[in-house]
Amino acid sequence: MSYTNILSEIDDGINIITINRPSKLNALNKETIEELHTAFAKAEENASTRIVIITGSGEKAFVAGADISEFANFSKSQGAELARKGQELLFDFVAEMGTPVIAAINGFALGGGLELAMAAHFRVASDTARMGLPEVSLGVIPGYGGTQRLPQLVGKGRAMEMIMTAGMIDANTALSYGLVNHVVSSEELLPLVKKIAGKIMRNSPMAIAAAINAVNAGYENGVDGFDTEIEEFGGCFGTNDFKEGTTAFLEKRKARF
Ligand code: COA
Secondary structure: OOOOOEEEEEEOOEEEEEEOOHHHOOOEOHHHHHHHHHHHHHHHHOOOOOEEEEEEOOOOEEEOOEOHHHHOOOOHHHHHHHHHHHHHHHHHHHHOOOOOEEEEEOOEEEOHHHHHHHHOOEEEEEOOOEEEOOHHHHOOOOOOOHHHHHHHHHOHHHHHHHHHHOOEEEHHHHHHHOOOOEEEOHHHHHHHHHHHHHHHHOOOHHHHHHHHHHHHHOOOOOOOHHHHHHHHHHHHOOOHHHHHHHHHHHOOOOOOO
């Protein structure tokens, strides 16, 4: 399938999705969000896709935010609908995927860009990356999950400061905040993310999906994450992956998932 604003290539079980509007610093317009939804949904459906890496094209930006030119004249109800639809189609969709999603942050990750990276299951950044939620400088607030996911990742005080100042932090500050897991040079970014993907791919995709669901449950209102863990733990028993993983251990060989 060909897209207008994104590239999607699958190689050896790894699906790299690249947001490809470099002249607009990969800003997320409506069409890009829809294309991303389609690409992520295909990755989730395709059993041979074991990992998704999301990144931006060009040297400057991962994503410089939602496309400001599209919503500048919106009414209150259109604004609410923009956030609701975006969260449903892309940000919550990514966060809830059973296939691991890693964000490779190769430059500016601002507003909706940082929110997309935060919806991924974890993040790796190049040392050129700069991250922030500048929405209050535009007279609006983050609407794609930023007020919820940033405090979950960096703590309430740091999130409040980042949101209120609308400022940007550099990659090493993001590393010290726990917002990204690793910082490397631009050249090393995709190789490192692929190396981590390789380690993940040695493990059971079924168990990984169950673990993602259990971890996410702890952040859902009204859901007891410990109960979800018990259910997901029990659900693993009797599966082919569980049989293969335990048999391989007992036979002193590597499991083949
Ligand atoms: N929405 C729409 N267009 C955007 C955009 C966004 N979020 N971010 C960048 N662009 C466009 C610019 O309008 C410009 O387009 P043009 O060449 O047609 O004028 C192009 O991308 C390049 O951006 P420019 O601002 O010239 O680059 P810069 O290097 O001077 O500045 C940034 C980089 C990231 C600091 C700056 O682009 C910026 O502040 N962007 C908006 C960030 C933001 O507020 N995001 C949150 C949105 S809710």
